[in-house]
Amino acid sequence: MKSGFSIRIKTIQETERIGEILGRKAIGGDVLCLRGDLGAGKTTLTQSIARGLEVPEKxxxxxxxxTILHEYSGRISLYHMDFYRLSGSNEVIELGFEELFYLDGLxxxxxxxxxxxxxxxRRIDIDIRLEEDEERILSFSSDDEVYLKILKEKLCG
Ligand SMILES: Nc1ncnc2c1ncn2[C@@H]1O[C@H](COP(=O)(O)OP(=O)(O)OP(=O)(O)O)[C@@H](O)[C@H]1O
Ligand SMILES: [Mg+2]
Structure with a gap:
């Protein structure tokens, strides 16, 4: 059973704060799945996750x-994937990206x-929904209740 929580945000600075916390907290082998429409803010959130992981600003x-995959070196590696152009999971397997889920990076x-x-x-799903007036609702869900509880405290506490 998945459990979860949601946060309503109004500014890009709030997205940045959340991304940086996610990056700082990440340990090798973590997988974050960012869901949401075109322009929801998935790449924007990933930019702040990279900052939290200490990927250099340059x-x-x-x-x-x-290219489907960009890789960055930080405190641990960041494997940033975008499956938008893929037709299905067989392509991910053919490209060999599935193996990266289980390595030492985020x-x-x-x-x-x-x-x-x-x-x-074992993953965290983050759904970003764009509401009226540029407000966004970020919904976090996972099977890992302990991780979610710690995350909620960090983000909301
Ligand atoms: N609070 C916010 N959080 C994230 N992005 C925001 C926020 N407010 C405004 N934006 C803007 O919304 C846009 C989000 O675009 P972004 O490329 O991150 O979306 P995406 O979900 O990655 O889209 P795609 O599915 O096309 O990859 C950016 O131009 C960003 O500056
Ligand atoms: Mg994007």
């Missing part, structure tokens, strides 16, 4: 839509819906 984190996946069947069970 590396601009952009959408890896065409994997962040945009458009994980494209490969739902191969996502690791």
């Amino acid at each position: 590396y601009y984190v952009s959408s890896p839509s065409f 994997t962040v996946i945009e458009w994980p819906e494209r490969a739902e069947d191969i996502l690791p069970e």
Whole structure:
């Protein structure tokens, strides 16, 4: 059973704060799946996650839509994936990216819906929903209740 919590945010600074906390807290093998429409803010959140991971500022984190994967070195590696252009999970497997989920870095996946069947069970799903007036609702869910509880305290406490 998945459990979760939501945060309503009004500014890009709040997205940045959340991203930096996520980056600071990440340990090797963590997988974050970012869900939400085009322009919801998945790449923007990933940019702040990179800052929290101590990826140097000179590396601009952009959408890896065409190459599917961008890799950055920080405190631990960041594997930033964007499955938007993929037709299905078989392509992820062919590209060999599935193996990265289980290595020593943090994997962040945009458009994980494209490969739902191969996502690791141990993951955090973050759904970003754009509301009126540029407000956003970030919903966190996972099977890992302990991790979620700690995260909630960090983000809301
Ligand atoms: N609070 C906020 N959080 C995130 N992005 C915001 C916020 N307020 C405004 N924005 C803007 O919304 C846009 C979000 O675009 P972004 O590329 O991050 O979306 P995306 O979800 O990655 O889209 P895509 O599915 O095309 O990859 C950016 O231009 C960003 O500056
Ligand atoms: Mg994006």
